[in-house]
Amino acid sequence: MGKEFEFEHQDGTALVEAGAIGDRRTFLQGAAATAAVGAAALALPGWTRGAVPADDMAAITAEIEKRHEESVKRLQTWIRQPSIAAENRGMAEGCELTMNMLREAGFTQVTKIPTDGQPGIFATLDAGAPRTVGLYFMYDVKQADPAEWSSPPFEARLVDKPGLGKVLIGRGAVNQKGPEATFLAALHAMRGAGRKMPVNFVFVAEGEEEIGSPHFPQVVRKPEIAEALKKCTSVYMPFAAQDLRGDVTVYLGAKGVVELELVSSGERWGRGPKKDLHSSNKARVDSPAWHLVEALASLVSPDGNDPVIEGFAAKVRPLSDADKKMIAEAARRLSEADAKKLMGVDRWVHDVSWQESLELLDSRPTVNIEGLVGGYTGPGGKTILPGRAVAKIDMRLVPDMTAMDSLAALKEHLAKKGFGDIEVNMSGGYDPTSTPLDSSIIQAAIAVYKKNGIDPVMFPRLAGSWPGYVFTGDPLRLPAGHFGMGHGNGAHAPDEYYLIESKNPKVAGIDLATRSHVEFLYEIAQTS
């Protein structure tokens, strides 16, 4: 759960593969004048107008270029250490390696934080700066089946990707070791150039992001860590925000999510068989599979689109006029035809318009079937009456819904409708997260993107989810978001990659992405 959502933009661009790009309307018209990113990868137009003293930036830029190989090697070392929470594979080693990388990057205090699951990491870097910025990292990655990859997922091979440039292929390349290593490269470059950090850092990391961050609250709620985070003006996670064209979307938050299994079984129900039975018995024996189907049908409107779970949507805050204006602008700038093509979709629910589809996406809670598994699932048929059937569900939540309220509403609904025996096994999830447009972190991000010729498309929130609620919710109430130029794709999929050397001047390779973090830190030091 979680970070994959960042990579699936609401216009569907995460599905774009190089070579499969349609003629999507270029929507950077407004930014065209300033978009003259030069042929020299690091020659940024309008730099002198920026927040970084010109000579500082020149020195740091030189240092970034000088350390290019070192930065790539750091990312390769990281990827070559698999750290897969779902398989409990390489987690101790992955945690140690991350801690060492933090120390090398200048963090003076680096502590492993035990939890009931995989350990978190707490680190600080006190630069004596007036402002302190929070950082959120994950050191785990998604599973990978080597058979599906064109180069081994933990080899971190550098490969030329036609039309794109040199990319690093590996599990975690873009989600999230690539962008995180890019951020560390920025710290090395600033130190290497003899520059003081423009901000202090309070760093928290978890090793369970890919399994729904079940123990991350145990890290951030630890008194000394909570105390340290309180000093921050905002929290950010390094990110590779650019799509294949170099365009960026900025989200002022994200939906919450609950992921769960509904399990109907004869064992729990007290009706139907406790194990699979010959199907001829259906005439006299209840079916846990039908029971599940009926329970599912009770959750949504007859077209399967609108949740009808009592109380589920009670706390939904409607889109504000500002939200609607933002979405209207996004609808104008993004191409509906391209989004539909990329998503493999001909129609929106209720045949709404493009703008309405984006409003629904940002404003509506959902109950989705991720998977159905019951009885015989192989080729052909098998004449059984299954003793057990499972629906894998995710529910997306908007402010001011909470994960716990939503789960409780679902359970109460099932009990009321005669499905109280159906197990509701929540595997992960968390509340929605929101950060105001006028917060320092969002303003700094927009400023740096614009300086780099990118006019970001803005959305009130991502329809996907990330555990930003631990920062934006009580008690911290800090602005939290993502930042970073750069590009990658294939999170959770085979051949995940991160762009190292770009052939397209509008899309940042690792060095330009590194420099965007430097700019962001200087910017946030000023705008906080």
Next chain:
Amino acid sequence: MGKEFEFEHQDGTALVEAGAIGDRRTFLQGAAATAAVGAAALALPGWTRGAVPADDMAAITAEIEKRHEESVKRLQTWIRQPSIAAENRGMAEGCELTMNMLREAGFTQVTKIPTDGQPGIFATLDAGAPRTVGLYFMYDVKQADPAEWSSPPFEARLVDKPGLGKVLIGRGAVNQKGPEATFLAALHAMRGAGRKMPVNFVFVAEGEEEIGSPHFPQVVRKPEIAEALKKCTSVYMPFAAQDLRGDVTVYLGAKGVVELELVSSGERWGRGPKKDLHSSNKARVDSPAWHLVEALASLVSPDGNDPVIEGFAAKVRPLSDADKKMIAEAARRLSEADAKKLMGVDRWVHDVSWQESLELLDSRPTVNIEGLVGGYTGPGGKTILPGRAVAKIDMRLVPDMTAMDSLAALKEHLAKKGFGDIEVNMSGGYDPTSTPLDSSIIQAAIAVYKKNGIDPVMFPRLAGSWPGYVFTGDPLRLPAGHFGMGHGNGAHAPDEYYLIESKNPKVAGIDLATRSHVEFLYEIAQTS
């Protein structure tokens, strides 16, 4: 499909494993007096009252004993040649081997009958007898995964099974090569003893029983075969009818069946995604999985028990008074507690009584979910909105429903309810089959069982299915059923076995089972 049902008796005894036998009420009280099967396996009480001249039977019995090893070897040879239609494995060889076995057993004309699928077999044996009996064989077997077997499925190993005796383990051991080889042993014994066959034979076999007999009509409808079958007084399939206690149930027919997949896809629907999409899009994109759930829910009553497909049950013929009387008697003789225990069931639908449960079983058409497969089916969750979801369905049919009518009713229902886009892919099935209680084949079977101390439990029909309709339906309208003493278990499961040497005098090993076929043929020659 098909033959597995014979092995799952309606009282659940197919689930009995040696050692797991409870204290089920012995219901053979009425037969107890005649049930004194002696210590010598082939010493049948009351034989002289029977249909076979006593000296004939003595000679044939001696011949059966003499040929014991030969009979076992024949079965082993047959099992060692896998013939799996579902995998198109060894089918040509399996067909040839079966044909050779028929020739060796005395059939004078043996012909391979090509079909659009695997070939059938047509054979005749003209003994110059007044009466002709039809025989139905299958030469294919179910798939087998050797990893799940305690001895290799195609090795046909002889193993001592505690409490039971010496069994032969192998795929097809009981379903159906064991009983079929036992029948062939009866022919060899009669010939070996120099006795004339009491009846002529018209033999038909198929190689696709395990995949739903899709081309068997092409065999029996062939003019010269249909013409030959017309001369038969009845058709029977060799069977191992005894459960672990030696008890037998006789069914006067079987339900019909339709097996199919319901496939909901964005591709066909024109709504929802054509392939899996990130689940955050549920807020604006229709879901083929929800569409399937709603379609399924429309097929049955809210408790999942009663089909509500318009016209589906229009031709259901209610149980007759005679049927109800027969079921009431069966309910008295069979133990509800044991059936529930063996089936892993605590309650019947609608909390009906034992007798009512048996009436439902015999009289009600059903719509059953065999399996649900949609989207992500692995461990944990995956945040996708699946482009496709499938329900595997079987529908059981009672007279006078037909497979084609039922399929048409389902399709019409779906179209009417707004689910016309959902694919209905029928993979196999056929009409119900019925044979009158007073038919020669049923009366002969009852007579032979009774002579052997078995008072069979009678049912109007099996709730499972077999393709007897090709004989009992138009145009032949012949009585058709199963006969055979003997015991086996594990059809379609690992460690399928057939009993060779029995330790329980009430349960027939292969020799006594062979003799039961001899008795049956003599009996049917007289009662036809």
